[in-house]
Amino acid sequence: MAEVLVYVDHVDGAVRKPTLELLTLARRVGEPVAVALGAGAGDTVAALAEHGAVKVLTHEAAEYADYLVVPKVDALQAAVGAVSSEGSLAAVLVPSSAEGKEIAARLALRLGSGVITDAVDLEAGDEGPVATQSVFAAAFTTKSRVSKGTPVITVKPNSAAVEAAPAAGAVEALSVTFSAAATGTKVTSRTPRESTGRPELTEAAIVVSGGRGVNGAENFAIIEALADSLGAAVGASRAAVDAGWYPHTNQVGQTGKSVSPQLYIASGISGAIQHRAGMQTSKTIVAINKDAEAPIFELVDYGVVGDLFDVVPQLTEEVKSRKG
Secondary structure, three states, X not given: OOEEEEEOOEEOOEEOHHHHHHHHHHHHHOEEEEEEEOOOHHHHHHHHHHOOOOEEEEEOOXXXXXXXXXXXXXXXXXXXXXXXXXXXXXXXXXXXXXXXXXXXXXXHHHHOOOEEXXXXXXXXXXXXXXXXXXXXXXXXXXXXXXXXXXXXXXXXXOOOOOOOOOOOOEEEEOOOOOOHHHHOOEOOOOOOOOOOOOOOHHHOOEEEEEOHHHOOHHHHHHHHHHHHHHOOEEEEOHHHHHOOOOOHHHEEOOOOEOOOOOEEEEEOOOOOHHHHXXXXXXXXXXXXXXXXXXXXXXXXXXXXXXXXHHHHHHHHHHHHHHHO
């Protein structure tokens, strides 16, 4: 069976959820081979093996932290060469973050291959892996495959359920020679983002978002209370962000972040196409809006016509009472 390279997104050895989702998808089209780079790469092995990695290629070097993107591209190119020399390679899978998409694009260019970004599903095909994408502001679903070279595919978080599938997880040291371009852009400082204690927006299983109807930064406390009761991330519409009510890092939409959680709750959001483009692939969508004609109701699974200042606090209390 052909092997599938999976780029490992981890923080000091702690594997992030999107990588485990990639391992689930990789098993559909071949045997997963994980590539773990940087400090703590060796500590990722147990989690990767538990979720299906038959082999883990590791390489630790200061360049991965000290410089931007290119050292990781060098390493993935080396991994492609190592795997291809031993057998066939079906695809390279990368988490669909901003960095992941840049890595994928650079790697595909070096390999002379095609690239598919923001896939939401993956399946085996007669002529290679077939990726499903949600395109044109989520108005259409397409299926496509790379017709030249080794497919490089980025996959959106929450596209697949994480499934344990214990495998060998054999560890091999990856030999990497960094290119001259690897040290072209140096990281001079880092400022840790202040933790809210909530999940990362793009990876969260539940997202609660507020829009223009929240009517002020101080009222986002209502949205946050519901999110905290559900263990959810907090999102905001462009209108709320532009008004200065919530940080841009939490914007959901075409010019913000794309999310695809199991549950998306939109409060006081009208449903403009810009916002819908960032959340329309959510598995279950609930909208709360006092305007019964709001466009958001066209795509929801459940809609509540009512004032969010009445509905959301009651929903929060109901969640707390059921949990308690």
